[in-house]
Amino acid sequence: MTVEVRRVVVPETFEATLVEARMVTPRVRELIFERVDGKAFSFQSGQWVSLVLPLVDEKDRPLRRSYSIASVPRPGSRFELVVTRVDEGRGSTWLHEMTVGTSLEVKGPQGMFQRAADAGPSLFVATGTGVAPFRGMIHDALAAGGTTPLWVLFGVRAPADALYREEFEALEKTNPRLRFMLSMSRPPDDWAGYRGYVQTHVLDLWSQLSEHGRPEAYVCGVKKMLLEVRQVLKTHGFAERAQLHLESYD
Ligand SMILES: Cc1cc2nc3c(=O)[nH]c(=O)nc-3n(C[C@H](O)[C@H](O)[C@H](O)COP(=O)(O)OP(=O)(O)OC[C@H]3O[C@@H](n4cnc5c(N)ncnc54)[C@H](O)[C@@H]3O)c2cc1C
Structure with missing residues (x-):
């Protein structure tokens, strides 16, 4: 009998300073933080941090909000x-x-939303900033080598909202196993790609991926989208629980 022992890692609490910030789409701000103590920030792609903001909630406790780590794992004390x-x-x-130069308390990294190194053909489905954890996962999988397909289906309203589009498209050119698909709910007239909500394309992509092995889906964003994607796959009897990995933002 094999007994799986999971190591419980207590997330660390530390101070981090905002060292760079810029708008990357009309509604999305990229924030680069650096640990004040200069220690390395180590994480697994897919994890998130909890920020303690200088505000209070309805019970007068510090307001905390969680954010996926959008960085590609690399040595150093910074994270995005x-x-x-x-x-x-x-x-x-x-x-x-x-303001750049100010600091706050961070707890993390946390979370189990990760892709195993030996995972099957993978469909990554995101809307909006839900694409953040997939950036590291894709870079990791490409760096590890292999031929397992990595397909990203990213739902946005319009071209200006397509966070990391250039980066994913550049990776796609040099890595045939990576397929990056945008689905726009308000596309320009000449848009030749996918249209509408991501959930309308999931089934077809899942079927295509099945030709390469037993697929897995990684889905990240607001709960409504997550539940609809899960429903589509379940209704057609395709996804066992172990094949679906969900990260809800609300
Ligand atoms: C594990 C985890 C990781 C997360 N990672 C990110 C991330 O990388 N980037 C990010 O922007 N948010 C992320 N969130 C959501 C984030 O924690 C906050 O809920 C969000 O910033 C809204 O907080 P607020 O105080 O501004 O709004 P609130 O007053 O708390 O309002 C919450 C409302 O915002 C909606 N909402 C939450 N997140 C989003 C979103 N990303 N886009 C549109 N609507 C949203 C909810 O549906 C809800 O209606 C994550 C949440 C979790 C639990």
């Missing part, structure tokens, strides 16, 4: 986040106005 400005959202609005 991408934050969508949510209308009337207190946390995201504060982060969009945070």
